[in-house]
Amino acid sequence: MRVALIFLCTLYFACTPSRGEDESGVIMCIHDMGLDMNKILAYVKKETTEGAELYGCLLACILQKKNAMVDNKLQTSVIETYIADVFEDDENEKETILQHTRNCIQQAENDDKCVAARQFVECTKGHLSRTNLRKVVGKALSIPFTASKKR
Numbered sequence: 447m448r449v450a451l452i453f454l455c456t457l458y459f460a461c462t463p464s465r466g467e468d469e470s471g472v473i474m475c476i477h478d479m480g481l482d483m484n485k486i487l488a489y490v491k492k493e494t495t496e497g498a499e500l501y502g503c504l505l506a507c508i509l510q511k512k513n514a515m516v517d518n519k520l521q522t523s524v525i526e527t528y529i530a531d532v533f534e535d536d537e538n539e540k541e542t543i544l545q546h547t548r549n550c551i552q553q554a555e556n557d558d559k560c561v562a563a564r565q566f567v568e569c570t571k572g573h574l575s576r577t578n579l580r581k582v583v584g585k586a587l588s589i590p591f592t593a594s595k596k597r
Contacts (some may be wrong), residue, residue, distance in 0.1 A: 486501075489501070502560035505564055505567050508563075509563055543573070546570065
């Protein structure tokens with residue numbers, strides 16, 4: 447279950463590189479943190495405190511690489527821009543997801559960036575149906591998450 451969660455959340459926020467970048471945020475963060483997939487999976491499988499901390503820090507790094515988090519603060523405008531793009535065809539669905547996301551951002555406020563990132567991702571995942579999660583992941587595969595660069 448935890449392995450699936452880390453996989454989905456990683457895809458959810460940054461599985462593909464932005465156009466023109468050599469590596470995705472995920473790969474860069476794994477490298478920057480001195481991790482390999484076996485180590486990550488071992489921590490996550492055990493569901494230990496250390497594994498939860500590692501998972502949160504990996505998510506924080508990914509969010510930071512995609513400009514969705516600065517220090518320990520989630521960047522609402524960047525996240526909202528991404529959601530608005532993913533759900534552009536359904537205004538009601540978009541507004542519902544945006545409201546849940548705003549609530550999750552508030553709930554995830556924490557001095558520790560790793561805790562904030564983990565709480566945010568777990569909260570938002572809890573509000574997405576399987577269909578919406580597929581839509582988010584599918585869109586992540588075709589567009590960059592970062593709203594700050596022109597392509």
